[in-house]
Amino acid sequence: MAERLQFSEREALDFHEVGRPGKIEIIASKPMATQRDLALAYSPGVAVPVKAIAAAPDMAYDYTAKGNLVAVISNGTAILGLGNLGALASKPVMEGKAVLFKRFADIDSIDLELATEDVDRIINAVELMEPSFGGINLEDIKAPECFVIEQTLREKMNIPVFHDDQHGTAIISAAALINACHLTGRNIEDIRIVVNGAGAASISCTELAKALGVKPGNITLCDSKGVIYKGRTVGMNQWKSAHAVETMARTLAEAIEGADVFYGLSVAGALTQEMVKKMAPKPIIFAMANPDPEISPEDALAAAPDAIIATGRSDYPNQVNNVLGFPFIFRGALDVRATTINEAMKMAAARALAELARQQVHEDVAAAYGVNRQFGPQYIIPAPFDPRLIETVPVAVAQAAMETGVARKPIKDFAAYRESLRARLNPTDAVLACAYEKARANPKRVVFAEAEEDVALRAAIAFKEGGYGTPVLVGVDETHEMLANLGVEDPQSFELHNSRHSKLVPQMVDFLYARLQRKGYMRRDVERMVNRDRNIFGALLVALGEADVMVTGLTRPFRQSLIEVMRAIGPKDGHVPFGIHLMVGRNHSVFLADTTVNERPTASELADIATQTAAVAKRMGHEPRVAFLSYATFGNPHGKWLDHIREAVAELDRRGVEFEYEGEMAPDVALNPAMQKNYPFSRLSGPANVLVMPGLQSANISAKLLRQLGGERMIGPMLINMEHPVQIASMSSSSNELMTLAVLAAAGIAV
């Protein structure tokens, strides 16, 4: 099991506070720059869609954001497993749900916290919002009130109303149950389940399990008062009564005896190891309480090593969490303008999820996204970052909506729909997320060469706490004290190297002298370098196998750091080192190279840069389309600077590479499909995503201009083709940027 993801409370607060407080903002999707824009967007232009919608209400889906807008609504009465902490305190969770809608399914969403526990007032408030939204996601409203609220709203409203804690959880747990039964050779009809909790999530999970085929008499529910048995009168309601069973068991400890499955939808720590030991062989344990499960996987597996265990958390295998459902279920429902999310749609989502986990992961997808887990006890359910979710679950949901007659706008061409779903997400984000997972699964030793810099120390702390690997600090005697000042409780646990005291110095000097003695350096020059230069010292740690990766760059200009590093670590055999800046846009990414190293690359170097950048793009989930950029397009205007570019294209022709490439061309031709139509002979099948620049001047200027002006996210520069992974960040990097480079190198993506 990978090391657990850890962070301090301070980090969690900083995450929410730094920059713009909170996690969401609203941005305009239309230009708002000129008087004319304003006249169209607002008065008088806005009157035109107003009248159109008044005449034909469905036009609201065409002229407003309604069709892609979901309200996340809570009153904070059951915030995760934290209980009733009120509407205001629920806002971080609801903002979180809103950003998950965006992140995973490109659905715009806004959180609305209602400060009341009065069922009728909530119903009235939500009902009145129907014009604004394409769907309503109710969240963390406690049972039994949530049942009345959701049922009434479903009857009153003509858009999908979905209580996530009920149905989202039910769908995901059903998918996981199907697969866990499959793996343990159980028939769903025969299993016995104990559900701890009898609230929103539990009742709905129980109902869906029964719909899957579990016999009603084989499911026992427990709540805070114990087993829900026929005839019980204390703490009951009609939803609990509907699932009451004939049994002599009165406590969870009694009910769990011999059970095949445990569903925990209650509170942290409710399931003990003794109880696990009493379950059937190969028990299935879904401890779904958040943020802390009913039992930790470590404890559960210690009690029953053959158990299949899932939790609601992302830092253990098998995350059974409704995040896997609500974004994709709403995506499908919105896309067919469904009036509701019905049982068939929920079942379709559950089956699609279960099936996806059983599918062989394609080699390319596995390499790009790190989803190389094979169906088995540690992988019974897809991970939320699996890029196939967006093209699988919404399709199943939309199809079910159409088959059951609740789709107001049926999909005509499912192949085109799948394609449009794929295009909603930028694969880079999924790859980045998976790079972090990969790094955690195979933790590396990473040198942070500037460990007297706050930014480097913060990056190293986050790297360690995230479980991405072991930071190896090159610093000064005060470094441990600086870590303590940054809130680290056990600074001595950080490995610190200081050349003044390091036993490795003689070995380093020998190694470096052997490299440099015929390059004009005497032994005493080398001794000085090792003793005084943290980049050389850090690079030597990697060169001598004391660490796997190095990051630096905060304190010296790129070129200087590169020269220092390259004294100890050379380029990969037969290759030139070079730099890539990655621009991550909303739905696309563009790789720019060489932005840092080679001033006037030769034709063969350009060909190499193109090939290696295409490989990085592929590792990051993109089918590379390489454009060799110039001021000219296919010989127009002609000029003497074009020859080496043309020769690079010819070189790739000779090499017979397997990616698309073309050139020379201007950036507008490379990126704009309309311009590309003027060159029907071009071998690019669409806009380029790898831009190979003709020289360092244009490359570096473009990258830095884009970084300063672009508004897009920039990653890099990434240093490629070094003998050992080294990353030289830009001097203005944040700790997060430095850590991203460390992770990309550690995960074998930026190498």
Ligand SMILES: NC(=O)C1=CN([C@@H]2O[C@H](COP(=O)(O)OP(=O)(O)OC[C@H]3O[C@@H](n4cnc5c(N)ncnc54)[C@H](OP(=O)(O)O)[C@@H]3O)[C@@H](O)[C@H]2O)C=CC1
């Ligand atoms: N992994 C996931 O995707 C999801 C997980 N959950 C988790 O499920 C839990 C419940 O959420 P939700 O259903 O929305 O909340 P509710 O408030 O609707 O229900 C909570 C239920 O837990 C029961 N309970 C409380 N303490 C205990 C205990 N010690 N032993 C047994 N039962 C107990 C309550 O009993 P009583 O009725 O007697 O008060 C109640 O039935 C939370 O931890 C939440 O994080 C929820 C949704 C999704």
Ligand SMILES: CC(=O)C(=O)O
């Ligand atoms: C995941 C979730 O919705 C909950 O724990 O309440």
Ligand SMILES: [Mg+2]
């Ligand atoms: Mg919830």
